[in-house]
Amino acid sequence: MAAPLEFSSKPRFLAALSDSLIMIRRSSTHIIRNTDQLLGTFFQPIMFLVLFAAVFGGAIGQALPEGISYLDYLMAGIIVQTVAFGSTTTAIAVCNDLQKGIMDRFRSLPMNNLAVLNGHVVSDVFRNGISTIVMLLAGLVIGFRSSASLQDWLTIAGILLLFTLAFSWVAAILGVLAKSVEGVQWLTFVIIFPLTFASSAFVPTEGMGKYLKAFAENQPITQVVEAVRALILGTPVGDYVWLSIAWCVGTLIIAIPLASWLFRKRSSR
Numbered sequence: 001m002a003a004p005l006e007f008s009s010k011p012r013f014l015a016a017l018s019d020s021l022i023m024i025r026r027s028s029t030h031i032i033r034n035t036d037q038l039l040g041t042f043f044q045p046i047m048f049l050v051l052f053a054a055v056f057g058g059a060i061g062q063a064l065p066e067g068i069s070y071l072d073y074l075m076a077g078i079i080v081q082t083v084a085f086g087s088t089t090t091a092i093a094v095c096n097d098l099q100k101g102i103m104d105r106f107r108s109l110p111m112n113n114l115a116v117l118n119g120h121v122v123s124d125v126f127r128n129g130i131s132t133i134v135m136l137l138a139g140l141v142i143g144f145r146s147s148a149s150l151q152d153w154l155t156i157a158g159i160l161l162l163f164t165l166a167f168s169w170v171a172a173i174l175g176v177l178a179k180s181v182e183g184v185q186w187l188t189f190v191i192i193f194p195l196t197f198a199s200s201a202f203v204p205t206e207g208m209g210k211y212l213k214a215f216a217e218n219q220p221i222t223q224v225v226e227a228v229r230a231l232i233l234g235t236p237v238g239d240y241v242w243l244s245i246a247w248c249v250g251t252l253i254i255a256i257p258l259a260s261w262l263f264r265k266r267s268s269r
Helices: 012-033 035-061 070-086 088-099 102-107 114-141 150-177 181-197 210-217 220-233 240-267
Strands: none
Touching: 012 114, 035 070, 035 114, 070 088, 070 114, 070 150, 070 181, 070 220, 088 114, 088 150, 088 181, 088 240, 114 150, 114 240, 150 181, 150 220, 150 240, 181 220, 220 240
16 A cells, blocks of 8 residues: 655745745756856856957047046946846746646645746846856956945945846746747847847947937936946945835836746646
8 A cells, every 4th residue: 555645744934945945956957057058157248348348448438437447337237237138047947847847747746836936036146146256357357447345345236136136037927928938038138138228238328319318317227237337436326226226126026926926827727
């Protein structure tokens, strides 16, 4: 006679936390074992940094305040762009789980399905953190210098953490809504590309047209970029820090429950 199945009697919160940790390990293992993704994580941001600094540095550097090099100005924009485009990994991973039937297997287990989303989002935070560190080290090699204090760097880390979480949860929504991996790649690109390039990430907004400038100065990418840039350069931060935090927290308040509801609905089919 078969032995009866015994399920854990942990409180729901602890059980959900345990499931999430397992899914974080699963997602992180996938990233580590995916050589193409690792190459993109480390080399793509460095390539953007070097190319933008070399191609646009001479022209745009002349329009910057005295004493600020284009490389120093650019660093914040490249970091934020890397985090934004890096969230595509979450969207693709969520879409893959839904498309390849792995959720059918997970449903047969006594686990919290939302742990899957938590795993993808948190592993995305780790990956973007490593990518940012590698990019800063590469920047130091080619001449990047910062006057930020330890407190400034901790503030930068906090802002980037919130921004990564916000974009990753939005990406999770796109991953649930997309019908295919190709579709989710196109969808994330269409959303992220105009937000990053129609911002102050790479050029000052002063030279933009009236309507484009109004959009660029009042969208979340610019708020985060300007907050990080001011902290890196040691210039006045103005309202950018609290505005960037407000954008990120507001996005999380909407995106987390929406992603959870959509994922639960989609995975139960």
